Amino acid sequence: MTQQLKNKVALVTGGGNGIGAAIVRRLAESGASVGIIDRDEASARAIAAELDASGVHTAVVVADISSNSAVVDGVNAIEEALGPIDILVNNAGWDSLKPFLDNDESHRDRIIDINLKGPINVTHAVLGKMVDRAGGRVVTISSDAGRVGSTGQAVYSACKAGMIALTKSTAREMARHGITLNVVAPGPTRTRMMTEALDGDDASAKHVLERMTKAIPMRRMGEPRDVAGIAVFLATDDASFITGQVISVSGGLTMHG
Template sequence: MKGLTGRRVILTGGASGIGRAAALRLGAEGCVVGIFDLNGAGAAETAQAIEAAGGSAASWALDISDYAAVQQAHDAFEARFGPVEGLANVAGWDAVRNFLDTDTAFWDKIVRINLYGPLTMHHVVLKGMAARGFGRVVNVASDAGRVGSSGEAVYSACKGGIIAFTKTMAREMARKGVTVNVLCPGPTDTPILQSFFGAGDAGAKIAEGLKSAIPLKRIGQPEDYAGMLAFLLSDEGAYMTGQTLSISGGLTMNG
């Protein structure tokens, strides 16, 4: 895509799932990719895969809700590769539970990963983008933040917060040359979704029922989101900001 060759991008959550698929796509497009993930081994594997394919990447193991750790890793990336031009906040976590069966420790974990983490990444990275007058940011939320999702109350609240935060940042950063958009995946083949289905015949029936409700008749795969994420980080998406894009096989239709 236009403008991605050599573009320096930090991506969170690149150790697995949607984050790994997006990191590999960005590497293939010619981006220099810095992968931030709590799973250091997985992040390193993704970076090695990018480099094995002829790309440029490095990884850092850190908690993205730890401001000092994010600042340190950001500074290390810039010292090695140069100023950050793109940010993709993909990291996320949840466990499916009815809200009344949860406790505050569970809430805190979800909020720190899914809301506080992206806030920290923005606060650290966007200062440099604003000063230089250029940047591309893509946040990955969820359709759970748009329409709700049973068993994911706190996660849905965080993702709804990211949608609202993205729109606000898009307004604040527009005159500084920084675009900020958000992707909302629908049901995707990840460990979170598998835990929702459960094991055995009952789980299989739930999965088939969900597939039948999706107009495209299949569960999303991590690779289904990488192209749109790359587009929004490229020069092709330069006139888009503050937008919420649902990618769900038609399960939810926005607009």
Template sequence: MRGLKGKVAVVTGAAGGIGSAICRRFLEEEVRIVAIDLNADSLKQLAAGLGAGEDRLLCVTTDISDYARVKDAVERGVAKFGKLDILVNNAGWDVASPFLKTEPDLWEKIIDVNLRGPLNLHKAALPHLIAAGGGKVVNVASDAGRVGSSGEAVYSACKGGLISFSKTIARECARDNIRVNVVCPGPTDTALLRSFAGEGEFGQKIYEGLKRSIPLKRLGQPDDMPGLIAFLSSDDANYMTGQVISVSGGLTMNG
């Protein structure tokens, strides 16, 4: 992709399935990465698996729902690499259950990770992107935020909120040469989906039902996402902002 070499990116949820795939693609494009995740052991495994030293990959264990910790993580990255060009809000978490069977303490945790976390990252990172003369933000939402998803009411609300927030920031920050776009994965074979579907025969039936409903007849894989995210982070997408793009194998066609 044009213009990625030498850039610096913050990636949240970096040690998860999609996050690690994003980091791998960015390293291939010679992007330096501030990898943020809540799980320190998983970050160590990420660094070992990618074979990247701290000159290319800075791993920071951070709770993204805590603004002070997020601000410190971003500033550590800027101090290490000298600037910030790209923000990828990828972290996500949910527990599948019908809304009336959930309680407010669960709502708060879902909101913390999926909505408050990205707000914190924008607040901490945008001044550095502006100071660098402009940059790219890619927010990983979900098709659940576009069309809803049974058993994921609060998660869907958060992802829908992130989509609307992204469009607003795209408008507010266009004058600062900031582009903000949203990637919405459909059903993707990650730990989150496996926890949603469950194990055993019941879980397998859900998996097979999902695959039958997708025109391309398979679940998304983590490696299906980084190409689009790299594109939206590159100079090839300089005339795109405020866009919401589904990666769902055709399940949620729109246009």
């Protein structure tokens, strides 16, 4: 792997597990220093220790991205440790599958806080700094659920669609500052989030996911590494003229024109 991101600093939210951890590893392989903001301290510190051992500069902040003040402090702490952030990967997210009418207000608020308010907090905190430095890359991990909907994921899908709209709007505002913002939209991917959904006591959740896998033309669920490559590509110079775009990584499950 070429060191296309040598001397770059990346921040990955939710970098301790699943898709985020695969992106953290791929960014490090490409030469970047990597900061992680995650509420799962053990996982975030484990992956940072793994990379530190191979000479990669890392920094970990344990925080919940739904708290704006924690995000502002966390972003400052990452910059103090590693230097100015060149690349932001908005990856942290969470869902538990339930039919829409079974989502009470506190469940709905929890999903919105993590999947919409959280990445808006992080994007806001980082973009101001990128504008001051006239450059940067933002890659947001949304979901195909935000493009085509997903049974049992109505509120989550609304948040993921919201992040697509936020990306397109900010991409228009930020182009003149040399900042690109793009979205990667995974389909069903084998991670803890997916396992927890499968292990839920709602039998219909398992049924929905099995049906989705059968519907994937490549007949398998995605793996975290399937998502990492495109996320890192969007942070390289080769992607400097790509902004406001949404790219699905779903084995062909969704094919929008």
